[in-house]
Amino acid sequence: MYSFTYHRPGSVMEALECYRSADDGLYMAGGQTLIPTLKQRLAAPSDLIDLGAIAELTGVDVAPDRVSIGAFTRHSTVAAHPDIRRVLPVLADLAAQIGDAQVRNMGTMGGSVANSDPAADYPAALVGLGATVHTSSRRIAADEFFQDLFETALTPGELILRIDFPVPRRAAYRKFPNPASRYAIAGVLVAEFDDAVRVGITGAGPCAFRGSALEEALRRRLDPASIDGVEVPDAGFNSDLHASAEYRAQLVRVMARRAVADLLSRGS
């Protein structure tokens, strides 16, 4: 770690001000991605702005058709939240599959989403459920939010405040974890809405994206078998030590099929 100036602002206004007056400021939420990066000396912020004391960034608000979650909400909170479990169980299931207990007790939704790690789980939920990201300056639809490897629509200093998820009729998430890191090698969230089926895919590409061909096939018939006929082209897919692009495409198909089967088993 290089040395830096530490701030712990009490409000969003103050946090934004901290950022503006810093040479090279960086927000810190749960620190689960950031602190390892700092320790490896891969980042050298002049100022570290800890978001942990800002009440506006916390809180979960559950309505029948919408779940709104503060950016600083820890993964373990989402996983265990009784109202989320009731209204949007897929999100709680997904959160429970992130990392390990220590990571879930520290890591936050805002941090995960802002980071746009290609293997992170939440992005599949944002894209698959059609969430809206509320920031310090605007609202961004999930489809526009994730742009590339570790790249989002956020501008420098822009702070995620909360994320709103529409509630589908039913949904399911299947993840194929990397055996070492337990991040997603491929993760697929399938959600059935009154007027649409959405498929959010993470792990396979540079950032989370929608599986349009899968959506198309599932709109015609919401059944695991519908996926068998769908081509999942692996062009542009990630290929690394752990999985080739071709294998990732296979996993997307298999996870999608299993997610649909899970979803159907939840009744309607």
Added chain:
Amino acid sequence: MTQTAQIRSETGAGGHGIGASVLRKEDLRFITGAGRYTDDIDLPGQAYAVFLRSPFARARIERIDTDDARAMPGVIAVLTGRDMADDGLGDLPCGWLVKQKDGRDMVAAPHPPLAHTQVNYVGEPYGVVIAATLYDARQAAEAVEVDFTELDPVVDPAHARHSEDIHAGVLGNLAYDWELGDRAATEAALATAAHVTRIELVNNRLIPNAMEPRAAVGAYDPGTGEHTLYTTSQNPHLERLVLSAFVGVAPEHRLRVIAPDVGGGFGSKIFVYPEETAVIWAARKVGRPVKWTAERSESFLADAHGRDHVTHAELGVDADGRFVALKVETTANLGAYLSLFGSSVPTYLYGTLLAGQYRTPNIHVEVHGVYTNTAPVDAYRGAGRPEATYVVERIVETAARELGIDPAELRRRNMIRPDEFPYQTPVALQYDTGNYQASLERALELIDYAGFPARRAAAAARGLRRGIGFSCYIEACGLAPSKLAISLGAGVGLYESGEIRVNPTGSVTVFTGTHSHGQGHETTFAQIVADRFGIGLDDVEVVHGDTGRVEFGLGTYGSRSLSVGGSAISVAADKVIAKGKLIAAHMLETVPGTIEFADGRFGQPGSNQSLSFGEVAFAAYVPANYPDGLEPGLSEKAFYDPANFTFPAGTHIAEVEVDPETGVVEVVAFVAVDDFGRVINPMIVHGQVQGGLAQGIGQALLERCVYDEFGQLRTGSMMDYCLPRADDLPDFTIDTTVTPCTHNPLGAKGCGEAGAIGSPAAIMNAVTDAIGTNDLAMPATPEKVWRALAR
């Protein structure tokens, strides 16, 4: 993870004596945070070391500019390999000289602790920054400027012999060509065999990852000239010997090496490394204690790695299904330098084990030990024996499939029979005792072999492919005897010391030259002594890991501690009892030959007069009523040099289920039946087996060390290097059979490595059985399995 514990012992599990599963004495301090590890040691005035490590796999060091770094806050010194060479420090030696097949000595490239002309692997240290704080040291390390000229690295061992020479004078990067066995007879038997099975195998390279990273604190006392080195060592006396006799850091009598609590080693802490060498040297140079604790990423780069073989093997079988010959050719990657025992692992600890449990009459093995621009490779849990077992048990299983013979039956047909011991193998070893059939039959019973077809069908109904795989392993522990090993090139003896000091009040302090870093010696050795003397477990304290307290020792590796170190303690206990009898005879006014010692009392059979152990101890130190001419005191020691290796053996059977859609392998059942000879503490043995199985299953399914074509380590953290976790493992069914070792006083054979030795072949045989192809390399990752199924 729940465990199905099935532990049988000869003597029942009551009390705290031999055969009792008493809880480990050391665990209270470990689990309450009261352990004292090297990093817990802080000395007054201590400074911190950060090493300068090569970013390249192979490069010439043209110039090192330390001026800016030296001027930075807190910096005490910036020392380079040149400074070390100027101080006259020697190279790190390889402790085992292997003779090549043409009679020449192996070619050991010089291994300076800090590189000064060329770096040969990513992470190799070439300098060290010493500063008042760790932060200062790290900042300054970044300010050191180095001009490197990059050279083409040699990364792939299979091509090392046809690449540029890494070390001047080491032609074709060949450290040695070694062979064992009768080549002509083996080739002749293969030529006429009814069937020959051929196999190509890779034994994947592993990175050890002990829980506690390596660390060292060095201090120098200018008043007495004493150097003290605290370090994470499995063998502090050997560390001292190497640092004084070879490297020349300090004379042996002015160098104290202390290995306090050590959090795991698995072999990786046997060796003498550059870092502790530099730390103790620097401490004297800068006049302050110096501490270094590895970061995990340094452990990945610079701890000695394990395994890394490429092998072609052929097994000849006659018309009756009997093995007639085994021929093995292996290229072993030794890394950039020969680590302390790097030369012996793929030779004497590998080739000698290729008979396995079988009566194969003709065996020949040839090993090409090659240098590459990767971290040095040395002993890792099992050290050579997992590699040997993997070859033998994969090829035997493959032969069974090719011949259509049940794999258990083929093994049974070829096993050495209980009445054939001692058994001389064609590859040098003489097995003293064993009953391989007993372990096999017990394992078949525990796995319910007869029920396997039904389990396979049930899995198929769930869309999964179930397979079963065997591994009937043998290993050689407690390397011995010294004379033989030294004649084969070992640079040290292989005996062990044990000392028992009976205190005047009858409590006992035991000193052992072995070292416990997870094995539970403080309990097991105390059990032996408490059992012998008829005293309480708490009345025995076991001391290890300090050259200032323990006279001499060779440390802990190769599952030697109990069979060799425990035997030394047992012999010392005999001497204590013998002396006690002389004292007791005098006190009881009788002749010495009539005294017997049992249940903690010295007495004459048939007489109701007797003395407790404590009473005799007290008399030894307060010699009022005492035999004339007998020295006071009750303290005895022994150096025990075993007559032979011990040969633990057993059968492991794995059952796996493979998901054909994803290639995921789940280990659904695992039976291990091991013969460790006499067991002192079944619970500890059980734990050792479990840990070994976890590592073996890790090797088979999860772990792989990957260097890219530039020699950069691609698996340099836990994010990419997959260690097994509890949820990767099944419930183990563990049992033991017992044929006591015939040549040591405890009848014990050693249990530390068996799990890691037997299990990889069992798993791979099960996976290949499930997917119906033999062509699959470790680790059987999901993608590899999926591709094998798609072929």
